[in-house]
Amino acid sequence: MSKLTESKEGLRVLLMGNEAIARGALEAGVNVASSYPGTPSSEILENLSRVAKERNLYVEWSTNEKVALEVAAAASFAKLRALCAMKQNGVNVASDFLLHLAGSGTRGGLVLVSCEDPGALSSANEGDSRHFARLMEFPLLEPGDFQEAKDMTKWAFELSEEIKNIVMVRSVTRMSHASGNVWLGGLPEPQKPTKAIFKFEGSLLEPESGPVFSIPILHRHKLQHQKLRMAQELFEKSPFNTYQGPEKPDLLLITSSACNLYSREAISLLGLKDRVGLLKLGTTWPLPTKLVKRYLSITDKILIVEEVIPFLEENIKILAAEEGKEIGTKTFYGKKGGTIPREGELNPDLVASALSQIMGTPYAPTEAEYEKDSQRVLASIAARDLAWCPGCPHRASLWSIHKALQMDNCKGFVCGDNGCYALGIWPSGYSILKTLHSMGSNLGLASGFGKLDAFGMDQPVVAVCGDSTFFHATLPALVNAIHHRSNVTLVVFDNSGTAMTGFQPHPGLPVDAMGQEAPSLDIARICEAMGAKVETRDPFNLEETRSTLNHLMEQEGVKVLILRQICALSPEKRGKKRYQMRVEETKCLGEACGCNRLCTRIFKCPGLVFDNEKKKSRIDEVICAGCGVCTDICPAGAIIREEAISS
Amino acid sequence: MKPLAQDPYNIIMAGVGGQGNVMASRVLANMLSLKGYWVTIGETFGSSQRGGAVMSHIRISSTSTWSPQIPRRKAHIIIALEPMEAIRVLATYGNRDVNVLANMRPIQPVSVIAGEQNYPTLEEIQDTLNRLSSHVWLIDATDEAMKLGNPILGNIIMIGAISGLGLLPVGLDDFMEAIRDTFPEKVAEINRRAFEIGKDKMAQ
Numbered sequence: 001m002s003k004l005t006e007s008k009e010g011l012r013v014l015l016m017g018n019e020a021i022a023r024g025a026l027e028a029g030v031n032v033a034s035s036y037p038g039t040p041s042s043e044i045l046e047n048l049s050r051v052a053k054e055r056n057l058y059v060e061w062s063t064n065e066k067v068a069l070e071v072a073a074a075a076s077f078a079k080l081r082a083l084c085a086m087k088q089n090g091v092n093v094a095s096d097f098l099l100h101l102a103g104s105g106t107r108g109g110l111v112l113v114s115c116e117d118p119g120a121l122s123s124a125n126e127g128d129s130r131h132f133a134r135l136m137e138f139p140l141l142e143p144g145d146f147q148e149a150k151d152m153t154k155w156a157f158e159l160s161e162e163i164k165n166i167v168m169v170r171s172v173t174r175m176s177h178a179s180g181n182v183w184l185g186g187l188p189e190p191q192k193p194t195k196a197i198f199k200f201e202g203s204l205l206e207p208e209s210g211p212v213f214s215i216p217i218l219h220r221h222k223l224q225h226q227k228l229r230m231a232q233e234l235f236e237k238s239p240f241n242t243y244q245g246p247e248k249p250d251l252l253l254i255t256s257s258a259c260n261l262y263s264r265e266a267i268s269l270l271g272l273k274d275r276v277g278l279l280k281l282g283t284t285w286p287l288p289t290k291l292v293k294r295y296l297s298i299t300d301k302i303l304i305v306e307e308v309i310p311f312l313e314e315n316i317k318i319l320a321a322e323e324g325k326e327i328g329t330k331t332f333y334g335k336k337g338g339t340i341p342r343e344g345e346l347n348p349d350l351v352a353s354a355l356s357q358i359m360g361t362p363y364a365p366t367e368a369e370y371e372k373d374s375q376r377v378l379a380s381i382a383a384r385d386l387a388w389c390p391g392c393p394h395r396a397s398l399w400s401i402h403k404a405l406q407m408d409n410c411k412g413f414v415c416g417d418n419g420c421y422a423l424g425i426w427p428s429g430y431s432i433l434k435t436l437h438s439m440g441s442n443l444g445l446a447s448g449f450g451k452l453d454a455f456g457m458d459q460p461v462v463a464v465c466g467d468s469t470f471f472h473a474t475l476p477a478l479v480n481a482i483h484h485r486s487n488v489t490l491v492v493f494d495n496s497g498t499a500m501t502g503f504q505p506h507p508g509l510p511v512d513a514m515g516q517e518a519p520s521l522d523i524a525r526i527c528e529a530m531g532a533k534v535e536t537r538d539p540f541n542l543e544e545t546r547s548t549l550n551h552l553m554e555q556e557g558v559k560v561l562i563l564r565q566i567c568a569l570s571p572e573k574r575g576k577k578r579y580q581m582r583v584e585e586t587k588c589l590g591e592a593c594g595c596n597r598l599c600t601r602i603f604k605c606p607g608l609v610f611d612n613e614k615k616k617s618r619i620d621e622v623i624c625a626g627c628g629v630c631t632d633i634c635p636a637g638a639i640i641r642e643e644a645i646s647s
Numbered sequence: 648m649k650p651l652a653q654d655p656y657n658i659i660m661a662g663v664g665g666q667g668n669v670m671a672s673r674v675l676a677n678m679l680s681l682k683g684y685w686v687t688i689g690e691t692f693g694s695s696q697r698g699g700a701v702m703s704h705i706r707i708s709s710t711s712t713w714s715p716q717i718p719r720r721k722a723h724i725i726i727a728l729e730p731m732e733a734i735r736v737l738a739t740y741g742n743r744d745v746n747v748l749a750n751m752r753p754i755q756p757v758s759v760i761a762g763e764q765n766y767p768t769l770e771e772i773q774d775t776l777n778r779l780s781s782h783v784w785l786i787d788a789t790d791e792a793m794k795l796g797n798p799i800l801g802n803i804i805m806i807g808a809i810s811g812l813g814l815l816p817v818g819l820d821d822f823m824e825a826i827r828d829t830f831p832e833k834v835a836e837i838n839r840r841a842f843e844i845g846k847d848k849m850a851q
Contacts, residue, residue, distance in 0.1 A: 002828075003828075013680075014676060014680040014686055014688075121691045122691070145712050146687075146712060173691065174689060174716065175715075177690055177691065178687065178688060178689045178690065178715035179673070179686070179687065179688040180685075180687045180688075180712040180715075181680060181686060258714075261712070261713065261714040262714050262716070264714070265713060265714040265718065269718060347714075347716040348716060348717075348718040349718050365718065365720035365721065365742075366719075366720040366742050366743075367743075370741075370742070370743060370779070373779065374737070374738040374741065374779060377737075377738045377775055377779070378735070378738040380767075381734055381767065382731070382756050382759050382764035382766060383756065383758055384663065384698065384699050384700045384756040385698075385756065385757055386698055386699045387698040387757045389664075389665065389698065428757045575797075597761075597762070600760050600761060600762070601762060602761075604757045604760060604761060606698050606754070606755070606757060606760070608760070609755050609759075609760050610760060610762060620754075620755070622752070622754075622793070622798045623665075623754065
């Protein structure tokens, strides 16, 4: 039995934030869960998919976040409980439907979990989705520790059913991917609900039995505001809002989310427990105004600690302005004044530095000499730039694209999108990607560039996407490019899964999230049916890939090259070497070769290193995955591949 | 539950993406959680695993959850699966009292492979580690793991070594209990051997 389905109430277990969220959903008796994979959100659905059978859940990896939210909403409309999880960028994708949904309202408890990435540790931006709650007028909860990640998720279902609208739970990387001890609550008996039914016979004005619209708009909008006020009243008494500190502190620190843990630690580091009060808000939209007003009254200096956008700060300042007559003038410290950094994630040191500045309490964690020595050491050690794993098909694929563009020699360029191949923006990925935006923007941009021939542009345009990205958002751009006769070449890196986030299945695979057989959609046949010229190659065959790409680029219209090779980290392939690799020392000429150390200086595979003593290249046995690609890189024929004896 | 030398007691486990750093830190954290301590793990994974520096922060307390990020200079133990990563972590989280256990098998960053930057010599690494810490223990965990047939076992050898040093109140039984639910039975035995090799190395 997994920790997630442990039925013993009151047991204390170590859970990752995302596991705690999944457990909270199970304790709430969730019926349906949907998601599109994205760091740091993916483990929520992964965990739910593992227990789907045992708990009678329907779980799916949807084709994108908008569809995922629609799938979850359908369950809610049929009076079931549903959870939809995504990363911050996914909320943007889902937001079109989300605005309508917040207006139409929901029936069964519907919880949207957004796992965000301040500091963009694993994202192409550090977007903040909290403003969607204010913009689209639905409640927002932010867990301040792991216990709350579970408890709040569970309560979010109850709140959603109480107000009949969607509720958003917002986590961050340092909550979702961090772990802590959690007391388990009871788990309801797994049971199939009595026959699910979508009621629509009632009138337009009956939210529980009529059709589900945001129409009549003004009527529903008014209803939506009533729902928000109901949530606000519940927030005033919520145990998720806590205060720790003296009755009359010198400074009130207001915070939420993982910043709660940083703030607690910073106060402790500076020994300021008797002078600084900590108001931790778990219900951050709509603000519990009476509660916040009460705490604003206990002191005149307020520090707001939060990540990315000054969301709490702005909302609290508006409240302070409205209540100014009663609570008096306050001095605010936060992002606006520069006390808290406006970019990047926070940590205990940054909060300690802010507190030190405001309170005049010096903080030096170590003596100057040690600090100076450390800084000198830090500056001297080599950076560890990200690079594709040894044996990664992307290295071979992007190498061939790089070569094809070089040979074509017409200033061709590549429009990228999000996946491991986004490392193609760096020198370790041959700096080949020249644009990188949202999912599917690869071909959308390329489709546009491909029409600029009307203005004299004659550069070849290549777009790249992954197999999962193809289904997520590249398809509409492909329709657009074909219909408008744009001249572009799309390269699809088909590595048989949503690899970057942990091999979740997508519509191109014959299996679904619950491990059941599913019809797989054939990317090549889809593209052909749409009217594109399609070729499929193995990227490990460098020369064939390169020449095919050059051939396709010479042709008019939309061409698709599918490069099919399974991810090196996939469970099927991991740890299995196809080739035993070695460098023939007598053949490797090192710097004298004239190749400018192509293998180590340009190709840059972590498994192929340069031995500075022997002045020759060398295979690092521990790292090499045995893909054999580098054999074809070496002009001297010094890199030898031999079929590995399978163990 | 034994009282801790410091509360919270802070451990950093560092290495390079692909070395099994995340898994090892979870095993160690689970061992401590099963002993009754409050454990918090802070880690990043996702794109950082692609050959980048990887670091897990483990915090142990008798009373509560702590921040998933350890403040600068507040590490009590640094466990490094790769020698240059020991230095990188020490330079930010180290202090005069910190203990360091480091695996000596280097993994070259691509900038070093390309000849753009240098990898420090063994002497330079040892000198820096000694200068910036209280105690240093070095171990050839990867070499020992290769003898067992799989370099990835270096991470478990390191956990065995930390147990052998007696700095944390955990032993083989705790290890076996911690992996019982997550490791398939057929790999539990090889992991037990890896743990014992690490433990014995430090007892010598």
